Amino acid sequence: MKYISTRGQESDDRLSFEDVTLAGLARDGGLYVPEYWPILEADDIANLAGLSYAEVAVKVLYPFVEGSLSESELRTVAEETYGPQFAHAAVAPVKQLSHNEYLLELFHGPTLAFKDFALQMLGRLFDIFTARQNREICILGATSGDTGSAAIEATRGRDTVSIFMLHPEGRVSEVQRRQMTTVIEPNVINLAVKGTFDDCQALVKESFNDLTFRDNINLTAVNSINWARVMAQVVYYFTTAVSLGAPHRKVSFVVPTGNFGDIFAGFVAHKMGLPIEKLIIATNSNDILAKTLQTGRYAKGQVKPTLSPSMDIQVSSNFERLLFELTGRKGKDVAERLTQFSDLGYFDLEDSELEAFRELFDARQITDEETSDLMKEMLCETGELIDPHTAVGVGASRVCLQDSNAPIVILATAHPAKFGDAVENATGTDPELPAKMADLMDRDEGYGVIENNGPALREMMQKFRESK
């Protein structure tokens, strides 16, 4: 498989999976996507039934890595990735809530959020590719809380990897912050930025677009701008749909959404042949995506702090990958719209693009008040203690899919204990952290606080690199 940029202007285009995994962001500022979408026929999908999670990962992911990993190398990676560090034997268990409503529990990994599914794999891929190329890499990541801890957990203590992780100061939960800042390792640098997640993400993109800097330090990405992140998340759409009757029955997924990475993975599953009825974008009041679906205008708003802080995002970076598809894969059109977005703060979808967007997707914004009510209702009605992001999914599901005949799967993206205050305030129940993290609040923390200043950040990273 070869990869191309969504902006279509990459000079050394058609890179391998290994190249794009190490590169992160395309050099023209775009995001990497596969040259074509591999298809799994109905029989191939039916044959996934009864396989282990790791084996489904091999079947679904091999077409994307072919040429960079052999099938047996991928199998080793998948078996190691989805091993005992996932605390549930099914890895991604599906729990029935009512006759056609299900929760897909994606929080049994080491850092208690869905990010572990991809980052546990990405850490292993970095090990293989850096060893093969005898190369050291420097990661720069932005997090609204969950990517950071999952990426740090996957790369801590490595000699060939340094990781700089930016989080918005005071805008992640205490558990999320501590999961990152209590990892005291020479290769891990946590930085709290005076700003929002969007500011952190802009610092990352700006650093990638400084090509000299990027080449000097072998910069790479752990955010979902890195194709490998999105790719790994495709697998659980297959395991879940097959367990509910695919390919003979369509399934709808409701995805709590911020950067549009997780739901784009659902779109990829659909492109690969998985029969999906609807993909529902569930957002908090940072609702750029719900508004785009409603009006056709993708327009930047102010980031508002909410009870679901990991989705406090107004520039949804993977929407660029969908835009590429909606334009009929016209990189020049994508580049023009993204340039307009950075100049004017908005771009418009054409009527035919909006129609295509609405065909598979629907969207709903859920307020904080509704989020709290839903956490309480879910506990009373089903006995499930859910986190605020999952509650946003439940809310969107109830509005968008009221009359659905297809099974509805809500992605439970994080463990409630990551957002203990919000959950306790809503339900009166304080969710417990798993035993391995019981002392998290007593561990020593280490992190710096920095201004939202790209050149200063790059200078700091460069100095760190030279001091190694």
Ligand SMILES: Cc1ncc(COP(=O)(O)O)c(C=O)c1O
């Ligand atoms: C708990 C949680 N739910 C949902 C999301 C949204 O996922 P995405 O950014 O892939 O849309 C995130 C972070 O992005 C998250 O951490």
Ligand SMILES: N[C@@H](CCOP(=O)(O)O)C(=O)O
């Ligand atoms: N919600 C994310 C934000 C970063 O998203 P990513 O999927 O692009 O890494 C987080 O928790 O950090």
